Amino acid sequence: MVAYIIIGIIAYLIGSVNFSILISKKMAGFDVREKGSGNAGTTNVLRSVGKKAAALTLICDISKGIVSILIAVIVGKFVKNVSPAILVEVAALFVVIGHTFPVFFGFRGGKGVATSLGVILLVNWKIGLICLVFALVLIAITRMVSLGSISAAVLFAVLTVFIRDGYIAEFEGSYIIFGVILASLVIFNHRSNLKRILAGNENKISFSKKEDK
Numbered sequence: 061m062v063a064y065i066i067i068g069i070i071a072y073l074i075g076s077v078n079f080s081i082l083i084s085k086k087m088a089g090f091d092v093r094e095k096g097s098g099n100a101g102t103t104n105v106l107r108s109v110g111k112k113a114a115a116l117t118l119i120c121d122i123s124k125g126i127v128s129i130l131i132a133v134i135v136g137k138f139v140k141n142v143s144p145a146i147l148v149e150v151a152a153l154f155v156v157i158g159h160t161f162p163v164f165f166g167f168r169g170g171k172g173v174a175t176s177l178g179v180i181l182l183v184n185w186k187i188g189l190i191c192l193v194f195a196l197v198l199i200a201i202t203r204m205v206s207l208g209s210i211s212a213a214v215l216f217a218v219l220t221v222f223i224r225d226g227y228i229a230e231f232e233g234s235y236i237i238f239g240v241i242l243a244s245l246v247i248f249n250h251r252s253n254l255k256r257i258l259a260g261n262e263n264k265i266s267f268s269k270k271e272d273k
Contacts, residue, residue: 063135063139063142063147064142064146064147064150066135067131067132067135067147067150067151067154068150068151068154069154070128070131070151071128071131071132071150071151071152071153071154071155071158072154072155072157072158072163073158073163074124074127074128074155074158075124075128075154075155075156075157075158075159075160075162075175076158076159076161076162076163076164076165076169077124077162077164078100078159078162078164078165078169078170079116079117079120079121079124080092080100080101080102080104080105080117080121080170081093081100081165083105083109083113083116083117083120084105084108084109084113087109087110087112087113088108088109088113092104092105092108092109093168095107095108096108097263099170099171100162100165100168100169100170101117101121101170101171101173101174102114102117102118102121102170102173102174103205103265105117106265107265117174118174121159121170121174121175121178122174122175122177122178122181123178124155124159124175124178125152125155125156125174125175125176125177125178125179125181125182126178126179126181126182128151128152128154128155128179129148129151129152129178129179129182129183129228130182131151132144132147132148132150132151132152133147133148133228133229135147136148136229143229143232143234144229144230145227145229145230145231145232145234145235146232146234147229148183148228148229149183149234149235149238152179152183152238152242153238153241153242153245155175155179156172156175156176156179156242156245157172157245159172159175160172160245160249171209171246171249171250172245172246172249173205173209173246176209176213176242176246177192179242180216180242182228183227183228183235183238184220184223184226184227184228184235185226186223186225186226187216187219187220187223187226188216190215190219191212191213191215191216191219192212194208194211194212194215195208195209195211195212196208198211198212199265202264203264203265203266204257204262204263204264204265205265206250206253206254206256206257206262206263207253207257207262209246209250210246210247210250210253210254213242213243213246213247214243214247216239216242216243217236217239217240217242217243218239219239220235220236220238220239221236221239
């Protein structure tokens, strides 16, 4: 139990390092939460600061998920009487929670999409790649990052029921529960987006060079 708690705390603290805020302050001189949608995430950085800042934010946020999972895997190899799979799941959930409710930034963070991407790619690379391609295609068609993110999270949960190989830690039934919790967290973080999607006025990204910064 102690190992799970320690991994949860470490992952939460890693998640709490919100790069969108740090990068926007460094590169543009303002807190990204004060601009655009008010969300501390890659999409708002893209709209408010520019491509370079957004790309850097995306890489850093994905890395948070990857690092947290790797720490859990290492601990699972050296600590006895623990489930490697559950250690991975705890790290995955808490790094996303940390990104969403960062202790270092007044518990006002992002929606955890990029960090969730890093998590699912490492938890199961097969499912992760399927979800990534699915999200990118949906975003390209609809130009709604939120819809692609929500749909990919739900797809991840569904695929954990059918795919039993490719996991970074040996498959256990808890992965299915983990998938449902992660998808629920992503949906909860996008509740305002869901309302706008249903109302037909969700914000869309532009692929036009005219709007690039």
